[in-house]
Amino acid sequence: MSAKKSVSKTASLPKKAIKDAIVRHLHCSLGTDENKADNHAWWKATCASIQEHVLEQLRKTQKSHYFNDTRAVHYFSAEFLMGRLMSNNLHNLGLFEQTDQALKELGVNLTDIMEEEPDMALGNGGLGRLAACFIDSLATLDMPAVGYGLHYEHGLFRQEIKNGEQIERPDSWRDYGNPWEICRPESIQEIPLYGYVETKYGENGEIKKEWHPGLIVKGLPWDIPVVGYGGKTVNVLRLWQSQASSYFNWDVFNAGGYVDAQKENVQAETISKVLYPNDETEAGKELRLIQQYFFSACSLKDIIRRYKRAHGNNWSRFSSQVVIQLNDTHPAIAIPELMRILLDRAELDWDSAWQICSKTFAYTNHTLLPEALEKWPARMFEKILPRHLEIIYEINHRFMVEVEKMWPGNNAIKQKLSIIEEGNEKMIRMGNLSVIGSFKVNGVAEIHSSLVKKNLFPEFDKMWPEKLTNVTNGITPRRWLKACNPKLSALIDEKIGNDWPLHLDKLEQLSQFADNTKFQKQFMKIKHENKVALAKEVLVLTGIEINPKAIFDVQIKRLHEYKRQHLNLLHIMALYRRLLENPNYDMQPRVFIFGAKAAPSYKLAKDIIYAINQVADKVNNDKRVNGKIKVVFLPNYRVSLAEKIIPAADISEQISTAGLEASGTGNMKLSLNGALTVGTLDGANIEIAEEVGDENIFIFGLNVNEVHELDKVGYNPFDIYYNNKEIKAVLDWLETDYFTPGKPGALASLKRSLLEGGDQYKVLADFESYSDAQQKANKAFGDKSRWAKMAILNTARMGKFTSDRAINDYVEKIWKLQPCTVE
Numbered sequence: 001m002s003a004k005k006s007v008s009k010t011a012s013l014p015k016k017a018i019k020d021a022i023v024r025h026l027h028c029s030l031g032t033d034e035n036k037a038d039n040h041a042w043w044k045a046t047c048a049s050i051q052e053h054v055l056e057q058l059r060k061t062q063k064s065h066y067f068n069d070t071r072a073v074h075y076f077s078a079e080f081l082m083g084r085l086m087s088n089n090l091h092n093l094g095l096f097e098q099t100d101q102a103l104k105e106l107g108v109n110l111t112d113i114m115e116e117e118p119d120m121a122l123g124n125g126g127l128g129r130l131a132a133c134f135i136d137s138l139a140t141l142d143m144p145a146v147g148y149g150l151h152y153e154h155g156l157f158r159q160e161i162k163n164g165e166q167i168e169r170p171d172s173w174r175d176y177g178n179p180w181e182i183c184r185p186e187s188i189q190e191i192p193l194y195g196y197v198e199t200k201y202g203e204n205g206e207i208k209k210e211w212h213p214g215l216i217v218k219g220l221p222w223d224i225p226v227v228g229y230g231g232k233t234v235n236v237l238r239l240w241q242s243q244a245s246s247y248f249n250w251d252v253f254n255a256g257g258y259v260d261a262q263k264e265n266v267q268a269e270t271i272s273k274v275l276y277p278n279d280e281t282e283a284g285k286e287l288r289l290i291q292q293y294f295f296s297a298c299s300l301k302d303i304i305r306r307y308k309r310a311h312g313n314n315w316s317r318f319s320s321q322v323v324i325q326l327n328d329t330h331p332a333i334a335i336p337e338l339m340r341i342l343l344d345r346a347e348l349d350w351d352s353a354w355q356i357c358s359k360t361f362a363y364t365n366h367t368l369l370p371e372a373l374e375k376w377p378a379r380m381f382e383k384i385l386p387r388h389l390e391i392i393y394e395i396n397h398r399f400m401v402e403v404e405k406m407w408p409g410n411n412a413i414k415q416k417l418s419i420i421e422e423g424n425e426k427m428i429r430m431g432n433l434s435v436i437g438s439f440k441v442n443g444v445a446e447i448h449s450s451l452v453k454k455n456l457f458p459e460f461d462k463m464w465p466e467k468l469t470n471v472t473n474g475i476t477p478r479r480w481l482k483a484c485n486p487k488l489s490a491l492i493d494e495k496i497g498n499d500w501p502l503h504l505d506k507l508e509q510l511s512q513f514a515d516n517t518k519f520q521k522q523f524m525k526i527k528h529e530n531k532v533a534l535a536k537e538v539l540v541l542t543g544i545e546i547n548p549k550a551i552f553d554v555q556i557k558r559l560h561e562y563k564r565q566h567l568n569l570l571h572i573m574a575l576y577r578r579l580l581e582n583p584n585y586d587m588q589p590r591v592f593i594f595g596a597k598a599a600p601s602y603k604l605a606k607d608i609i610y611a612i613n614q615v616a617d618k619v620n621n622d623k624r625v626n627g628k629i630k631v632v633f634l635p636n637y638r639v640s641l642a643e644k645i646i647p648a649a650d651i652s653e654q655i656s657t658a659g660l661e662a663s664g665t666g667n668m669k670l671s672l673n674g675a676l677t678v679g680t681l682d683g684a685n686i687e688i689a690e691e692v693g694d695e696n697i698f699i700f701g702l703n704v705n706e707v708h709e710l711d712k713v714g715y716n717p718f719d720i721y722y723n724n725k726e727i728k729a730v731l732d733w734l735e736t737d738y739f740t741p742g743k744p745g746a747l748a749s750l751k752r753s754l755l756e757g758g759d760q761y762k763v764l765a766d767f768e769s770y771s772d773a774q775q776k777a778n779k780a781f782g783d784k785s786r787w788a789k790m791a792i793l794n795t796a797r798m799g800k801f802t803s804d805r806a807i808n809d810y811v812e813k814i815w816k817l818q819p820c821t822v823e
């Protein structure tokens with residue numbers, strides 16, 4: 001952890017100055033006044049006044065990095081799920097309280113105007129949010145860092161629920177402008193695509209390659225300042241927008257091809273139009289590969305321009321100044337792109353180029369799911385990036401020589417490790433390319449990293465025993481406790497001081513109060529108030545009334561079979577049945593809260609959303625249930641909604657099939673806010689259990705080895721169906737029209753996937769154990785003091801999961817950076 005930080009100078013800004021700045025922006029930037037301004041105008045004016053401080057620090061940070069000529073990390077990610085920035089920037093600048101007061105004196109409510117800000121939803125889920133937490137920590141720890149990604153015009157779709165079904169609507173986060181971003185036309189890049197490669201011969205007969213592109217597009221950078229906690233370092237997230245390259249189009253235009261020129265405009269501008277809504281599935285679409293290349297190539301050019309400003313054409317220090325972290329394989333095309341620049345532009349020989357390249361990149365793997373491991377048809381590469389394909393073949397050829405040395409004559413291993421997958425259609429394996437082209441590869445939780453070594457890349461681990469490593473994920477406690485749960489934060493400040501957001505281990509000091517009745521009451525009172533606030537929100541969003549005294553049981557994450565929202569649903573149906581059979585069935589009232597988006601083309605995931613909503617409708621309106629069960633599906637789950645749900649949660653559902661959730665990060669956020677986990681021994685749940693202790697978590701289900709064993713001996717879900725009456729009854733229920741009046745069989749696809757479909761994700765195998773864990777949780781909740789103690793200990797023991805620790809791990813194990821302080 002870095003040296004102790006003081007609170008920034010801005011924290012002492014007088015209220016009057018803040019008020020004046022906001023009013024000045026109302027007048028001079030927005031052309032309105034205090035009497036006419038609506039919440040949106042107040043929000044914009046307030047952002048503009050905050051941005052003044054942000055930009056001042058940004059300038060100082062850039063100056064300091066330039067003069068110190070620091071080594072910097074460049075975090076390449078197709079996704080940055082930033083959410084809203086106002087509250088975060090205010091907290092990080094230390095200006096939240098004063099601004100709140102200043103606005104109050106102007107007759108404006110800060111909480112209300114914060115609701116005006118659209119989420120920056122430039123990501124699907126955990127992977128994109130991780131990138132956002134990481135750049136927060138990098139700035140907080142004064143690390144020289146740039147985030148690089150795509151400036152999508154439309155982020156992740158907005159979800160509406162109509163008659164129980166998910167409807168996708170476009171997300172238009174920039175319709176009314178984004179007050180945080182700065183356009184940098186002075187740093188535009190030009191990116192070639194398509195065309196052909198010409199082979200030429202130099203004076204000494206050496207071969208030279210020249211790529212004649214068929215299209216050139218422009219990359220226009222937008223900078224989002226990233227404010228570190230304490231308000232000193234302000235780094236940049238640079239997002240590229242695609243535009244038609246004007247000079248190229250003029251040729252077509254002058255040749256009389258007005259319509260063709262317009263077509264090209266459209267094609268160029270399509271590149272950054274929309275985020276692919278697939279989490280953990282590889283779409284294999286041409287546009288996606290172009291997106292990946294577009295932002296990777298723009299970013300590399302940007303890095304090289306900056307490097308050359310300091311070092312001219314001398315490449316010898318490149319890999320000591322520049323480290324590039326690949327957030328999954330999405331930007332892996334940057335590896336052959338750097339090779340192309342070094343070979344064809346800088347005219348380095350292969351070995352020198354490879355030396356530099358293979359010391360520059362590091363790769364984070366986020367998933368073992370086969371459907372998420374990216375592969376591209378070689379013929380698509382040939383069309384879009386013909387020179388890169390040649391370079392990939394050469395990388396592979398030289399790598400195969402190494403493999404031959406290690407395993408002479410072993411063709412099976414060669415086939416497995418090759419970047420090229422031979423088959424009906426030749427494919428480029430981006431995972432293999434990433435491992436071969438990087439100096440470090442990391443998984444995102446202990447268990448995941450050990451499975452990466454053991455199952456995904458065992459031979460690579462043999463070849464390079466030092467290359468594969470682990471960095472367990474983390475979350476920023478600034479957003480995920482301080483900003484989203486102000487009451488709990490204030491209580492913590494009162495008990496242990498206010499520097500825990502920078503030193504999260506200090507939360508451990510709360511455990512001394514875990515048995516203290518008064519503290520328990522204070523802690524649970526805040527939880528209750530947060531639940532009352534969420535209940536109000538739920539009523540507004542869904543019209544459903546929920547009881548804040550009930551257990552708030554939360555499952556919020558992307559919808560995927562491996563995450564097993566349907567296990568949760570089957571259990572809800574089982575509880576409902578038990579209640580119908582025995583009105584005195586002993587259970588604490590419970591509200592089951594879901595938030596989840598399904599990939600638009602993922603049929604079964606959408607069926608699960610429909611099933612949740614149909615069951616909800618029935619259960620919520622059944623008088624016999626007597627309010628003991630309520631089921632709520634909150635539409636359009638996103639960062640800003642998570643910030644409202646998490647502080648109000650009692651139970652955190654982390655119930656993936658063991659071995660399939662690489663880490664999870666929602667699990668950390670919920671536990672940090674005092675929710676108890678019901679979870680499998682998967683991903684970071686294992687490390688959470690180690691931290692909180694077995695008595696403060698409800699673990700159930702098969703572990704990784706048991707899942708593996710079960711698959712080996714052959715798993716037959718029908719055995720469970722026929723032997724467990726409750727499971728049979730619940731599954732059969734899905735086939736009737738009980739939950740879908742007049743539409744029998746509307747929920748049958750779920751049952752089919754769990755029986756005829758083979759229940760790939762072991763839902764039935766884990767059902768009984770899950771139900772037992774839920775009974776234990778139910779009982780524990782009945783003992784108020786015991787529950788309070790467990791909740792407090794969860795908050796107290798989450799220190800490990802701050803993203804500051806994760807970033808420090810990256811810095812030590814991989815990036816080798818030095819902090820660079822800013823005045």
Ligand code: 73E
Pocket residue numbers: 124126127130278279280281282328366367372444473661662663664665683
């Ligand atoms: O377990 C999570 C992990 O916490 C994992 O599923 C997720 O990454 C999180 C952060 O490490 C993830 N997302 C993707 N792969 N793993 C993914 C794949 C393709 C497209 C978009 C996202």
